[in-house]
Amino acid sequence: MKDNNKKTLITVLDYDANTFVEKTVTDVKDCLPYKDQPTVTWINVDGLDCPEVMAKLNEVYCVHHLLIEDILDIDQRPKMVEQDGHVFLAAKMLFYAADGQTLLEEQVSFILGNNFLITFQQGVEGDVFEPVRQRLRVGRSRLRSHGADHLLYELLDAITDKYFTVVDKVGERLEKLDDVLLKHPDPSVLKKIGKIKKDLLVLRRSVWPLRDAIHSLAHSDTDLVHDETRAYFHSIHDHVIQVADTVEILRDTTSGMLDIYLSSVSYRLNEVMKVLTIIATVFMPLTFIAGLYGMNFNTSASPYNMPELTWPFGYVMVLGVMLCIVIGMLLFFKNKKWI
Amino acid sequence: MKDNNKKTLITVLDYDANTFVEKTVTDVKDCLPYKDQPTVTWINVDGLDCPEVMAKLNEVYCVHHLLIEDILDIDQRPKMVEQDGHVFLAAKMLFYAADGQTLLEEQVSFILGNNFLITFQQGVEGDVFEPVRQRLRVGRSRLRSHGADHLLYELLDAITDKYFTVVDKVGERLEKLDDVLLKHPDPSVLKKIGKIKKDLLVLRRSVWPLRDAIHSLAHSDTDLVHDETRAYFHSIHDHVIQVADTVEILRDTTSGMLDIYLSSVSYRLNEVMKVLTIIATVFMPLTFIAGLYGMNFNTSASPYNMPELTWPFGYVMVLGVMLCIVIGMLLFFKNKKWI
Amino acid sequence: MKDNNKKTLITVLDYDANTFVEKTVTDVKDCLPYKDQPTVTWINVDGLDCPEVMAKLNEVYCVHHLLIEDILDIDQRPKMVEQDGHVFLAAKMLFYAADGQTLLEEQVSFILGNNFLITFQQGVEGDVFEPVRQRLRVGRSRLRSHGADHLLYELLDAITDKYFTVVDKVGERLEKLDDVLLKHPDPSVLKKIGKIKKDLLVLRRSVWPLRDAIHSLAHSDTDLVHDETRAYFHSIHDHVIQVADTVEILRDTTSGMLDIYLSSVSYRLNEVMKVLTIIATVFMPLTFIAGLYGMNFNTSASPYNMPELTWPFGYVMVLGVMLCIVIGMLLFFKNKKWI
Amino acid sequence: MKDNNKKTLITVLDYDANTFVEKTVTDVKDCLPYKDQPTVTWINVDGLDCPEVMAKLNEVYCVHHLLIEDILDIDQRPKMVEQDGHVFLAAKMLFYAADGQTLLEEQVSFILGNNFLITFQQGVEGDVFEPVRQRLRVGRSRLRSHGADHLLYELLDAITDKYFTVVDKVGERLEKLDDVLLKHPDPSVLKKIGKIKKDLLVLRRSVWPLRDAIHSLAHSDTDLVHDETRAYFHSIHDHVIQVADTVEILRDTTSGMLDIYLSSVSYRLNEVMKVLTIIATVFMPLTFIAGLYGMNFNTSASPYNMPELTWPFGYVMVLGVMLCIVIGMLLFFKNKKWI
């Protein structure tokens, strides 16, 4: 399931409260000058199809090759690892594709080091980090005067905010289905419910382990995360729990909709059967009576053979009997609350 | 989902065993004089659409701006945080709207400090704190001689009491549905069950994390909660667990009602089908016999061609046969316990 | 749900290995003389509608007023609290009403102090403590030579024994339903299953927290429970777990019965439909053939117009064809295992 | 559920690597001579209806009377208790009765002391310990040179081995049902599934607490279990977990079979309804047409009155039309994949 066919794009942002440099580089070695400066360096790698880039980052920033394997594995579960003086964090970016129906997942990995943060994006689509970049460009933002750990917080916050958007969207789709469900329950609704269920599973798989990862981050005793930043990670932890809660509620609602679908189908079957039963029950006795007087017994052979046929009011009488049957049946159904 | 369009209203109550001051202020600075006095100050902020109020509270009472974000987030889960010498507690007020059908949720946040308590209400409707206020106004109430932590207890108690009311109401609605369910099961009942299920989910989401929050509060080692007040928080903790238990039981009951609905629908289908089958099974043979003797075989062509038609008692015999069939069928159904 | 309308009854038993006093008092002050003696005093309060009694007990035995609130709350969950040198334990007594169908719940609270035990019963019905009282009256019972903690054990044991009776009764009711289920599945069975489910929920709600309460009691480091008594509380703990296990198994069985009910209903629908289908499938072709030869085409207009009507064996032939159809259909149904 | 009507049988085995004595005693006092010797003494009590035996064992081996209560309670959950220098272990022996259908449960209790092991069997049927006894009788078995704790291991191993047999048997019964399920789903299958479910619940109730009991045994710091024996108890612990796992999988399979049963029944309903619908849909139009030309409009009253009846090819035409309808209907059903 590797899909790294986008060209790899490396951008570097180097800043402190006073200075700000932004450039796109092609060779990782160009990041070297920023390495040992007290400024914060954010290297963003977009697209994972670049073994030589990885190799160089490894050389320059001493990233363990197991971490590099994790970065390249786009099915990596969200997790947090401390290794060789780095904090590694894997997360999932989620967003709806342009058609508003397909949920896309994108692997993002973070390597937080001393004064630097490297982010790796799978490069499926877009970039939720642009607002953060914008705020960095503006001179006086509070963000500029904080360290790399605060930058990590801001980027995670951008990702979590996107989760809320996705969850809201799923909620909207469920509400739309709710109306259709009772009126026109057909298997296509079932397919749609199935799709929403799948999206919720994707969300769940992204959110639950992220919760643990951020918890570990907030409680780890690494020096890379300053004490004043921990409270911010706690706040993201809260948001992720909020998303997880909503996902569970939506899952519950989705299951409930399946029940409603099933009972709606069987209610409709009931309605169909009632119509059939009413029609059959009214017309069968009538048809029988009509058939009865359609018999060809020879009335002249004996006075017991269908004398009704020659009565002056025979026909009228039969019609009367039929009318009584119809009325009787209708009263019976009324009584049973079928009509 | 921000809905802060109500005007923000700030009331201050300052009291000890002997003195009592209550006033409505427009500027938070007016609270300043009460700050460093040994009396208990309760500042209640109703409506959250007031950034400048928040900012000033921040200045005056040094509330961390992450807490202020939590206060403003009306989807905040119930939680308890100790930060910078404050205890922050978020909870949900729940009550039924005037129509008795819609469950409303209102975010309430508490900031407990040294000798003061600030409460923030989302301002959706009413105020469950009025009885507490009333008791404060009365001179000799025990409440007046306790600290701000005891005031927090009383307010939480007022909120929890409301939960019991809501849970009772849900129980009543379920009981009403129970009667309808077996008699007239139609999809509207399903909708109502769905609505109750949703309300129970809302309750659950409010109650479960509140349980943990109050547990943390009762077991935290903060100086702001006195040892004699802890027992009171334990008692609220018990009440919240009681609510949570009842919610689980109601959820179980609701699921059971869905089963009853489904089996009631299929039982009714069964009844409809029995009527159809009885009618069809009785009249089909009769109609066939009538049709048989309605055939036009030429009786004069051969003595084997429907000689019955010319028999003197042919018609009477046919009627007799039909009667036997009807009786036989009815006995068969009786035997199968269908009638 | 307060239902304290019974008159409050206070009985005092004071005993040690040699002495035994039993009397009914109206004023709690009458208990005072037994307070500071080395004998064990058991005060049993039957009926909770007695604020002044509570107030006096509070004065005399220094019971915290939160505990008194818990005693008066008849929806109190089973729990164990140590406070101000007392051990408080709340439990539920369960028994079937005289009709053998209604499960009654009665709140019982225990306050264990130094050399005394106070029990509070809601007073719904009867008293499961009589056998214990009887054994106390008899001089040489081992019970008399033990402390108040052992008395508490004996009373809890009496309550737990009652649980076993209730669980057995529920099991019996389920077994009775099991027979009805396959033979006459109608919605009344569903109602009965629903009732049993509710009773099991009540049992569960009483037993699970009691388990934890007794566990805390057995493991608490209070001096009020002697080391040799702890083993006894462990044994009650075991019994409560046994009840809880059986309740879970009965809940499982109940769910299974719902499945059997539903599939029994749909199996019966199947049977009904088979009868309908057999009748319709046999008679419809026959009726058609009869109708065919009931047509009035003018046989004299052309030799192609229903020449069968004038054949000498036309009628016999038609009857033969009909017989073949009936036999064919029956063979078809036999083959499908419908008959 | 006490069923202790078998006569109590006491057998004593006393052995070390060199000596071996086996005898049946009637009085517990006969066990006394083996008490203080360094040899291992195994006293097996078969049948629990013997208060005086219990009393004497109590005297001779100082067993706490709460343990004796546990031994006599045949509904005792598997558990492990250390008390007064003894290790008490309760377990359940499970085996199928001779009919291969009824699962029998037998309470077994073990009291492990210094150099002795007392086992109590409820005495329902047989004895799974015979192979162990056989190995003891043989001089050179490794078993003879180990202590009483190793004997306990061997007996528990014999019990656990029996669990595997029972689980395999349940698996076989499920497989047999699997075939029946799709071919002849009738409520008797449901009954059989229900029985298997119950057996699995019994297994579960026996196995889960035994797992904990053996875990406690292996990890307890009693001197009665030697360090080299602990590994053996760990191995039994593994076996019990294996049984528990298989039980869970079988439970899952059983639930799945219920689903298959239900859907098989509804699939069959579908098939029945298709037959009915095909027959009705084919013959109703035909019968109508036949009925149409059975009307008695007076053709001589006007040329518009059923002129078809006098057309030379009227009858042939009608037959042709009917044939077209039949073919059309069959094509329609073919298209819908009903036939």
Place this chain on the structure above:
Amino acid sequence: MKDNNKKTLITVLDYDANTFVEKTVTDVKDCLPYKDQPTVTWINVDGLDCPEVMAKLNEVYCVHHLLIEDILDIDQRPKMVEQDGHVFLAAKMLFYAADGQTLLEEQVSFILGNNFLITFQQGVEGDVFEPVRQRLRVGRSRLRSHGADHLLYELLDAITDKYFTVVDKVGERLEKLDDVLLKHPDPSVLKKIGKIKKDLLVLRRSVWPLRDAIHSLAHSDTDLVHDETRAYFHSIHDHVIQVADTVEILRDTTSGMLDIYLSSVSYRLNEVMKVLTIIATVFMPLTFIAGLYGMNFNTSASPYNMPELTWPFGYVMVLGVMLCIVIGMLLFFKNKKWI
């Protein structure tokens, strides 16, 4: 379920960075020369039907006989044990048989000692270790310069990689079924779903305990696993969790498919019933009318006896009425959205 009928095959690989020896031995004693050398020795035993081999390994490498029992038990759950200076690890190899439908399970056990690793394969089919062997044969592989613990990592990695293949295969089979499900739901689909469910249970049973085993391995304080290898075991632990997550999601999807199957069947029943009802409802009134005018009332007996029969436009009128009924019914069904 023992199936050890393959001949046992023992291969020895002995290597360090510079030397490499590979040979097949028949007698375990041939492994002896490699025992006390600093090179890494990997002994692979394929096929378990070899008590004498086991016995000798026991002698030569001092493996505890309980571990040997575990090695021989092909139903052994994955687990990790440290005993007598060895690390024992049991795992399950999973792969699809050649038919691509049958999931095969093969027991693999590892004994890691000082400088040696012994692997035992049940020998059902093939060998997933060949690639590792290949890399060992190549001189410069990193693998050659690491110890026996790293070899264990590589072999476990090969097994886990196979899990991903199996999980992908199950996912594909589910996707194929998804298409069939809505179009042709018949019980064979149900059987296939049941088979996939079983495979997922097998996977689950293999993966969950392996997760714990590898966790214990990574966190054990044995000297046999070097600190730099621990990170590698953590990475395998991550992979196993990933597999476990996917298995849970697939289980959820499978359950969802059962729901879709059931509702698809009942939707189809609905469709069948609609066709029946439409046909019956249209033709029953028509047939009744035709029957009505097929009655033989004597029109000459009285002017009230079926005067319509002699009206000049009687037949045309009746046909008109019939047409109106058909149109009316069709409009009614259109309105109900049945056609």
